[in-house]
Amino acid sequence: MAMDPKHKTLVQTVGVVALMGGLAWASVPFYDWFCRVTGFGGVTNTADVGSDTILEKTIKIRFDASIERDMPWEFTPMQREMEVRIGETGLAFYEAYNPTDRPVAGSASYNVVPYDAGGYFTKIDCFCFEEQILQPGERVTMPVSFYVDPEIVEDRDAKFVKVITLGYTFYEIDLPEETASLTQATNKDVN
Secondary structure: OOOOHHHHHHHHHHHHHHHHHHHHHHHHHHHHHHHHHHOHHHOOEEOOOOOOOOOOOEEEEEEEEEEOOOOOOEEEEOOOEEEEEOOOOEEEEEEEEOOOOOOEEEEEEEEEEOHHHHOOEEEEEEHHHOOEEEOOOOEEEEEEEEEEOHHHHHOOOHHHOOEEEEEEEEEEEOOOHHHHHHHHHHHHHHO
């Protein structure tokens, strides 16, 4: 039984829409995977320990901080820049402050500029690895330890990088269930 042209066109249109929706849904995890594998888009590497090799050549690291539009925290780097030897472990600090009268949970996204350096910027430990919860009026200092992989000097593009900027953006997330329940219980006791 053959379909008439109108039904055939409708079926094809629905098929194209479904295919495009599926591709759009899969594009975010695929892009994230691609960036982590290649370092494209300033995505960094992670390691459990520092580099075994430390070169005499130095590189300047700049630190940037921002918050998403609706995030109520104040968030700043505690140093604007530092110079480290390539392969040397660096330690930088960021400060976050919750000026509100309620607990706020946040998560940090990050990037490295220039993008060529992303695959060589390696974090050992970072506050961005887990969500942060600040109580009302709480101020915290959050560390990030890192090194620049000595292999950067062998990369045909990245070897010319003199300055790397590490940027974080904090955005508000839902409070974990146990924290939200505790906050609700405390508010009931106060009222």
